Amino acid sequence: MSDYTQAPACTMMATTCAICDRPLLDAKSLEVGMGPECRKKYGYAAEAKLAGEEARTAANVLIHQVALDRSAQTILAASTALHLLGFNRVATSIVAKAASVTYIVLAVILLIVGLTVHWE
Numbered sequence: 001m002s003d004y005t006q007a008p009a010c011t012m013m014a015t016t017c018a019i020c021d022r023p024l025l026d027a028k029s030l031e032v033g034m035g036p037e038c039r040k041k042y043g044y045a046a047e048a049k050l051a052g053e054e055a056r057t058a059a060n061v062l063i064h065q066v067a068l069d070r071s072a073q074t075i076l077a078a079s080t081a082l083h084l085l086g087f088n089r090v091a092t093s094i095v096a097k098a099a100s101v102t103y104i105v106l107a108v109i110l111l112i113v114g115l116t117v118h119w120e
């Protein structure tokens with residue numbers, strides 16, 4: 001087994017949920033990098049039950065990475081790896097949530113550009 005304890009995700013603790021960005025308050029949520037409601041809503045519990053302990057630990061590290069760094073690159077890499085580990089719903093949810101944030105940012109930029117063009 002690779003020494004995941006040296007991964008940046010393990011040396012820093014995620015304090016907000018990887019999916020909804022709300023604060024993580026209990027030990028289990030901090031371990032996973034995901035709050036109780038999102039774990040239930042996006043199938044983490046069911047998928048973690050099917051996955052072995054090693055896959056679950058690896059998935060927790062990936063979810064932490066997303067909680068700490070929401071760049072498209074990190075999200076896509078984590079999502080791909082989560083799919084391979086069998087966390088399909090979690091992987092899809094992470095990408096879907098990131099996409100909606102990206103679309104909101106894009107919409108605001110387009111609105112600002114539109115207003116600027118309108119004023120000239």
Ligand SMILES: [Zn+2]
Pocket residue numbers: 017018019020021022034035037038039
């Ligand atoms: Zn959440």
